Amino acid sequence: MPGQKKILITRKLPDAVINRAQASYQATLNNNDEPYGVDQMIELAQEKDAVLCTLTNDMSRSVIERLPNSICAIATFSVGYEHIDLEAAKERGIIVTNTPGVLTEATADVALLLILGASRRAREGAAMITTDWSGWTPTQLMGLSMQAKRLGILGMGDIGRACALRARAFGMEIHYHNRTRLSPELEEGATYHETPEELLKVSDFLSLHCPLAPDTKNFLNEKRISLLPPNPVVINTARGPVIDDEALIAALKSGRVAAAGLDVFDGEPKLNPGYLDCKNAFLLPHLGSATIETRNAMGFTALDNLDAVFAGKEPPNKLV
Ligand code: GLV
Numbered sequence: 001m002p003g004q005k006k007i008l009i010t011r012k013l014p015d016a017v018i019n020r021a022q023a024s025y026q027a028t029l030n031n032n033d034e035p036y037g038v039d040q041m042i043e044l045a046q047e048k049d050a051v052l053c054t055l056t057n058d059m060s061r062s063v064i065e066r067l068p069n070s071i072c073a074i075a076t077f078s079v080g081y082e083h084i085d086l087e088a089a090k091e092r093g094i095i096v097t098n099t100p101g102v103l104t105e106a107t108a109d110v111a112l113l114l115i116l117g118a119s120r121r122a123r124e125g126a127a128m129i130t131t132d133w134s135g136w137t138p139t140q141l142m143g144l145s146m147q148a149k150r151l152g153i154l155g156m157g158d159i160g161r162a163c164a165l166r167a168r169a170f171g172m173e174i175h176y177h178n179r180t181r182l183s184p185e186l187e188e189g190a191t192y193h194e195t196p197e198e199l200l201k202v203s204d205f206l207s208l209h210c211p212l213a214p215d216t217k218n219f220l221n222e223k224r225i226s227l228l229p230p231n232p233v234v235i236n237t238a239r240g241p242v243i244d245d246e247a248l249i250a251a252l253k254s255g256r257v258a259a260a261g262l263d264v265f266d267g268e269p270k271l272n273p274g275y276l277d278c279k280n281a282f283l284l285p286h287l288g289s290a291t292i293e294t295r296n297a298m299g300f301t302a303l304d305n306l307d308a309v310f311a312g313k314e315p316p317n318k319l320v
Helices: 015-023 038-045 086-091 104-117 123-128 157-168 196-201 246-256 292-310
Strands: 006-009 027-029 050-053 073-077 093-098 150-154 173-177 205-209 232-235 257-260 281-283
Touching: 006 015, 006 038, 015 027, 015 292, 050 292, 073 292, 086 093, 086 150, 093 292, 104 123, 104 205, 104 232, 104 281, 104 292, 123 281, 150 157, 150 232, 157 173, 157 205, 173 196, 173 205, 246 257
Parallel strands: 006 027, 006 050, 050 073, 073 093, 150 173, 150 205, 205 232, 232 257, 257 281
Antiparallel strands: none
16 A cells, blocks of 8 residues: 555564554565575665564664664564664664563463473473383382472563462472562562572572573573572573573583573574483473464564554654
8 A cells, every 4th residue: 555654574473463564564574484684684674664573683783784764663573682782773763662561471381381391301201202111110200399499580570470470389489589679569478589699599490581681691600500409490481691501501411400491592593402412401492482372462562563653652662
């Protein structure tokens, strides 16, 4: 339609999202879902008004500086935005939005899946049943109970709190560290620790829910792993680089860490091959928000943000 704004959608999104995008915009789609290289994306962005991108798109300063002047907004289909240089976008007057809130429950569900999968040795069990299971034995694949264990949550935002809610139903005791202490209503009885190190000392299970930032990169290193109680279980649904992979792999191999449940990886999709050798690493391919309902909601939220930008209003999830 003449007068319609032009948007570039960099990855294949769910049908319901594409249908809505096409009803409102002249949308350039990536039907084959092949990740664009930077040059290709810049080329496709020519004469567009906005880019609806994902966490697989490099939106660092050098890329943002090459975007055409016609681009007035970048709407990322993600809550995390470490792939976007906000300062560079701001300097060019480009509005950036994300999709918080709508993926809280799905991601917390996956954190629980990882807690259970890692502590109950699901990877080994799934392998055994298709290879050499010779029947039930009293000592086969004994794991660790969640009941009465301390769950340490690093980053008590929406997802951290949703994880706590679920873990309480399994009888876990909740501990947390957050940049700012929560109100008693939001704490719901969780024990606050002033420093991440104090939290680590009590974390029989540790679940990472902090954003990736310069101060959280490689947070879980050898020194911090040594603070954990014996036989800890480490869970990551946040971002891969929050963990020092070499340190965690060494700890999984030595038994210093009993098990890990990981949904995100430094350099994904190329995860450190050391994890593949660790039977006590229960691994998923970044499925945190991967439900139909959640991915639709993420797409609709990204479009709500763009609709607001083009209506001259403040988008609901404006980062800059
Ligand atoms: C997923 O990892 C997201 O940031 O939305």
